[in-house]
Amino acid sequence: MTERPYHHGNLRTALLEQAERTVRERGVQELSLRELARDVGVSHGAPRRHFPDRQALLDALAEAGFARLGAELRSAIDGAGEDFDARMQAVATAYVQFATRDAALLELMFAGKHRDESGTLHAAAERAFGVMLELIDQGQVEGALEHGEPERVGLVLFATIQGIAALVNGGMVESEQRDGLVADAIAHFLRGSHAVAR
Amino acid sequence: MTERPYHHGNLRTALLEQAERTVRERGVQELSLRELARDVGVSHGAPRRHFPDRQALLDALAEAGFARLGAELRSAIDGAGEDFDARMQAVATAYVQFATRDAALLELMFAGKHRDESGTLHAAAERAFGVMLELIDQGQVEGALEHGEPERVGLVLFATIQGIAALVNGGMVESEQRDGLVADAIAHFLRGSHAVAR
DNA sequence: CAACAATGTAGACGACGACAACAATGCTGT
DNA sequence: ACAGCATTGTTGTCGTCGTCTACATTGTTG
Structure with missing residues (x-):
């Protein structure tokens, strides 16, 4: 029953990795912060702590x-x-x-x-x-x-x-x-x- | 008080022209069907008669x-x-x-x-x-x-x-x-x- | 002039990005 | 050890968007 800890530990990196996968497979247009959050197993507001907005994520990418x-x-x-x-x-x-x-x-x-x-x-x-x-x-x-x-x-x-x-x-x-x-x-x-x- | 007629008359062309303007000024990303409809003075569902979806408009463009x-x-x-x-x-x-x-x-x-x-x-x-x-x-x-x-x-x-x-x-x-x-x-x-x- | 096709309207749905208020956790100095 | 604070994540909300459906208006054709 390993409960997922409140803190992900390395969310920023995980987001970037998953984002790169998604971009490669479905293109930039299809990249959604909320879906990204779901994929990584985190709430839809969490990415905001690491990327103020969508563009910031794209820049990091x-x-x-x-x-x-x-x-x-x-x-x-x-x-x-x-x-x-x-x-x-x-x-x-x-x-x-x-x-x-x-x-x-x-x-x-x-x-x-x-x-x-x-x-x-x-x-x-x-x-x-x-x-x-x-x-x-x-x-x-x-x-x-x-x-x-x-x-x-x-x-x-x-x-x-x-x-x-x-x-x-x-x-x-x-x-x-x-x-x-x-x-x-x-x-x-x-x-x-x-x-x-x- | 010239009432706007129910039928625009040349909606398809008007949409394309306005779309090209918007794309030039603010980029593809910023192009929204609903805003386009507003700019042209038509309801948000109207463009659908001429372009089944957003991509169809982009193709025409x-x-x-x-x-x-x-x-x-x-x-x-x-x-x-x-x-x-x-x-x-x-x-x-x-x-x-x-x-x-x-x-x-x-x-x-x-x-x-x-x-x-x-x-x-x-x-x-x-x-x-x-x-x-x-x-x-x-x-x-x-x-x-x-x-x-x-x-x-x-x-x-x-x-x-x-x-x-x-x-x-x-x-x-x-x-x-x-x-x-x-x-x-x-x-x-x-x-x-x-x-x-x- | 009565159907019918074409065109536009209105409302709904789910998804999204952005934001704010709040909660859990980690860290630091004492 | 622990109080206080910063960091990180959660939840709920707002406005906008694309798409879909049901319906209204207008143009056209037989």
């Missing part, structure tokens, strides 16, 4: 998403050896994989726009994308990329990757074509870069 | 969006003369302008994914993107683009453009940089294409 994305990108680079092109392929593939596996979560992360700008969310985003900037930097040092601010050349690259993810998630590209398209895009990008400098 | 997008792309190409590169720049800029001016609407159009696949919505989308495919075709004929299925090379290009729009809408790129970034991306893309075929 996005922040966790950035942390995980950053880790996956880092891991992809580390597993790709020293070669710049290989690293680029790896990180792009990893990004698109994340974006298609957790499409709703990514949407959440990008929906930020009109908010904070100074909060922990923004910081988490910068940390995640820092991984890519470092890679760009390596590319410039090795001469594989034209010089200039890493952000400038990086933006075009990042846009391409992000766009592929959007296409796949929008159903305009079949999942099987996904990684091939990424490879094409990266190859195309690098070709455009090499051709110049010299 | 997306369809109208595709029609407008297609028209804007077409118009951009027509106004850019015969030169392929100029046309490419023009269509890309027009797309990104649409995407940033009506970000919420575009989100709506892309959210389609898990639906119809055979409805008028899908057809409207294909019509809009057909404009770009024709342009790709011209590029291949003129030798500015590598050959192959227009969709394959076109996808990379489209992904890049779409990605730039996502970055701007996500607040990671300032609006002032927008058109410059597009120009960069297109130039970069064409460079990668030219260098090869020979």
